[in-house]
Amino acid sequence: MKYALQPVLLIVCLLLGLTAQAAEDAPRATVEATAKAMTDRLISDRELVRTQENYVEQLVDELLLPVVDHVYMAKRVLGKYWKRASMEQQKTFIIAFKEKVIRTYAGAFRAFDGETITFEDSRLNEQGNQAIVKSQIQRAGAAPIRVDYKLYLQQNQWQVYDVIIEGVSLTKSFRDQVSLSIEQDGLAQAISKLADEYKSASPTVKLGARAWGPYLGNNLPGFGLAADIVTTAFARAGYQVELTFVPPLKIEEHISSGQLQGEIAAWQPQQPTEQQLYSDPYLQNTLVFIKRDNDPFDYQSPAQLQTSLADKSYRLGVFNDVHYGREFNRVAPLFQLQKMDYCSQLFREVAGKSIDLALVDAWMADIELSSKEHIASHLQRVSTPLASRDLRVSIARATEGADALLKAFNTGLKRIKADGTYQSLLKKHNYPQ
Numbered sequence: 001m002k003y004a005l006q007p008v009l010l011i012v013c014l015l016l017g018l019t020a021q022a023a024e025d026a027p028r029a030t031v032e033a034t035a036k037a038m039t040d041r042l043i044s045d046r047e048l049v050r051t052q053e054n055y056v057e058q059l060v061d062e063l064l065l066p067v068v069d070h071v072y073m074a075k076r077v078l079g080k081y082w083k084r085a086s087m088e089q090q091k092t093f094i095i096a097f098k099e100k101v102i103r104t105y106a107g108a109f110r111a112f113d114g115e116t117i118t119f120e121d122s123r124l125n126e127q128g129n130q131a132i133v134k135s136q137i138q139r140a141g142a143a144p145i146r147v148d149y150k151l152y153l154q155q156n157q158w159q160v161y162d163v164i165i166e167g168v169s170l171t172k173s174f175r176d177q178v179s180l181s182i183e184q185d186g187l188a189q190a191i192s193k194l195a196d197e198y199k200s201a202s203p204t205v206k207l208g209a210r211a212w213g214p215y216l217g218n219n220l221p222g223f224g225l226a227a228d229i230v231t232t233a234f235a236r237a238g239y240q241v242e243l244t245f246v247p248p249l250k251i252e253e254h255i256s257s258g259q260l261q262g263e264i265a266a267w268q269p270q271q272p273t274e275q276q277l278y279s280d281p282y283l284q285n286t287l288v289f290i291k292r293d294n295d296p297f298d299y300q301s302p303a304q305l306q307t308s309l310a311d312k313s314y315r316l317g318v319f320n321d322v323h324y325g326r327e328f329n330r331v332a333p334l335f336q337l338q339k340m341d342y343c344s345q346l347f348r349e350v351a352g353k354s355i356d357l358a359l360v361d362a363w364m365a366d367i368e369l370s371s372k373e374h375i376a377s378h379l380q381r382v383s384t385p386l387a388s389r390d391l392r393v394s395i396a397r398a399t400e401g402a403d404a405l406l407k408a409f410n411t412g413l414k415r416i417k418a419d420g421t422y423q424s425l426l427k428k429h430n431y432p433q
Contacts, residue, residue, distance in 0.1 A: 004020065026123040027131035028150045030067055032156040037063045044419070054202055056106040058235050064105055069152075069159040070098045073258045076161075077174045081187055093197050099198040099327075118144075122151075129153040155221070187254050200238045206407060207264040207393070208251035211245050211342065214367055215283075215391075215427065216265060218245050219328050225429040226265045229282050229394055232421060233412035239405070247341055248321045261405070262395035269323040278411045281390030286362040287324065289382040290350055290369075297357065299382050302330045311332045317346045317358040324359070327387035344368070359386065363432055 036110040041059055048055045075082050078090075085093065117244055120134040133149040150162040162171045178337060181190040207217045207230070215226040222228035223243060231241040244260060250336045254260040267285070268278045291297045297314065316335035318324065324332075338355050340346055346358035347368050360368075365381050393409055397404045 025122050027124075027158045028119065028133050029148075030151065031133060031149060031160075032055065034064060034067050041419075047230070050123045052238060054106075054238065056099065057102050058202070058238065060102050060105045060219040062232060063237050065098070065102065066161055067157075068101065069161050070094070070101050072159075072161050073097070073101075073171055073174075074128075076171050078157055079179065080330045081179075081182055085187060085191070089191050095192050096191070096195045096368055099193075100198050101201075131158065148379035171291055182339050194303050200240055202235075202238055202291060204242050205234055206240050206242045206244065206261050207258070208254055208260045209245050209253065209264045210248050212244060212265065212364070215361075216245075216362060220405045221429070222425075225425065225431055226283060226427065229413075229416075229427050230264050230409070232425065233282065233409055233416055236415045236421075237408035239408055239412075248319075252321070260395060260396075260399075261309070261402075264393060265391055266394040268392055268394075269326065270326055272327075275397060276394045277397055277406055279393040279395075279406050281411060282391050282413055283391040285389045285391055286360045287328070287359055287386045288365055289358070289386065290347065290358040290379055291382060292350060292353070292361055293380045295356065297382070299386065300383050302327070305331055306334060314357055315355040317349055317355040319346075324385055325389055330357070331386070345377065347372070347375050351354065366432070 021235045036183075038059060041063065042049060045055070045059075063326075071094055074094045077097065078085065078093055082090065118136050122131045122133050123417070124131045130150070130152045133151065135147050135149075136144040145182060146166055148164040148262070149160055149182075150164065151160050160171055164170070169391055178190065178194075181193070184195065186338065209223070209227065211217050212226075213220060214224060216224040222231075222403045227241075227243060231243070234241050242262060244254070246254065251263055253259065255262065262276070266276075266278065270297070289297070289299055298308070314335050315339055316332075317338045320339040320341050335357070339350070346355075346360060350358050362381070363383065368375070369381065393406070395405050413422075416425075
């Protein structure tokens with residue numbers, strides 16, 4: 001099954017030829033910023049582009065895909081067949097379509113030859129949530145080519161959802177090709193062929209994740225800050241991440257059975273473990289107590305806490321199966337520990353007086369307390385933190401090439417910190433700095 005995207009060569013020429021313009025034209029600025037980031041990296045990483053297979057594909061995935069809504073495009077391409085497809089078929093189609101887009105744009109970037117581009121200002125609809133950016137590629141000795149971008153505003157971010165070349169919509173042309181294949185082979189067979197043809201060439205790291213907003217979550221942009229950092233760092237080293245959200249105990253089971261290679265966000269235990277290896281830290285979690293606003297509980301130090309709780313019995317909610325570290329181990333005997341699986345559950349239990357305190361990450365606490373007034377009005381955060389923990393990727397020692405995986409992640413992490421990508425991810429997710 002072939003879905004040639006030759007016109008995209010022209011689109012990429014357009015992107016690479018962009019010139020500076022007023023920042024207030026947000027749709028046009030979105031395209032510009034993406035193009036600049038891509039061209040800067042193509043120049044700075046010239047040796048990697050030359051020597052590392054699939055590196056340009058990695059750049060497209062990292063820099064271009066965030067402003068292209070490939071999921072929405074995939075739905076439009078599948079058209080009337082989208083609702084007829086099973087959830088698994090939809091997922092398979094999206095994955096294959098994304099890989100197709102990546103390959104197509106990567107090939108186009110390699111073919112760029114520096115044409116001259118002229119632009120018009122963005123035109124917005126009456127609601128201000130859709131825009132079209134019109135342009136022309138000026139070619140020596142040939143007629144100019146008109147290329148228009150369609151964008152829409154999604155969660156305060158402009159994203160491309162179609163490109164029109166000389167009046168022909170790429171989304172529509174893709175849809176016509178896919179529809180023909182489905183008519184010839186049937187829905188299941190057509191999707192299966194597409195998936196076989198467009199498998200990612202990058203090796204895959206299979207990691208487990210527990211729901212832990214705002215760091216991790218199925219419904220969060222980029223699946224949360226932790227996922228965004230880890231997948232970006234691995235991508236910079238030539239790997240793709242397959243993330244599976246499951247309860248904590250299931251993560252251990254899946255790692256033991258070989259279904260998963262590790263966990264995307266873990267705190268390293270005090271004592272070395274024979275089962276797991278840990279990466280360099282990529283974030284730091286500050287642990288704070290949450291209490292009801294009329295509770296006199298306070299924390300200043302382990303010694304102060306031992307004195308103040310000498311004749312009291314406090315029920316403390318913590319995450320199940322988590323290594324909280326040395327500082328926690330010092331004070332844990334002073335509490336009745338109640339172990340739970342979800343962040344929101346800890347807050348609800350404190351507000352409902354089922355437990356007295358919760359030990360949580362400070363950033364997560366601030367978001368929870370500011371977003372859920374019916375709970376936050378009864379709770380407050382204790383000012384002095386208990387401790388800080390480094391957040392790392394863990395890989396099972398039994399995984400083939402475990403050391404190489406961690407080395408790849410650590411290398412990728414250094415790269416994204418060095419070029420500013422890491423700080424951009426923190427800003428994207430509104431991480432407090």
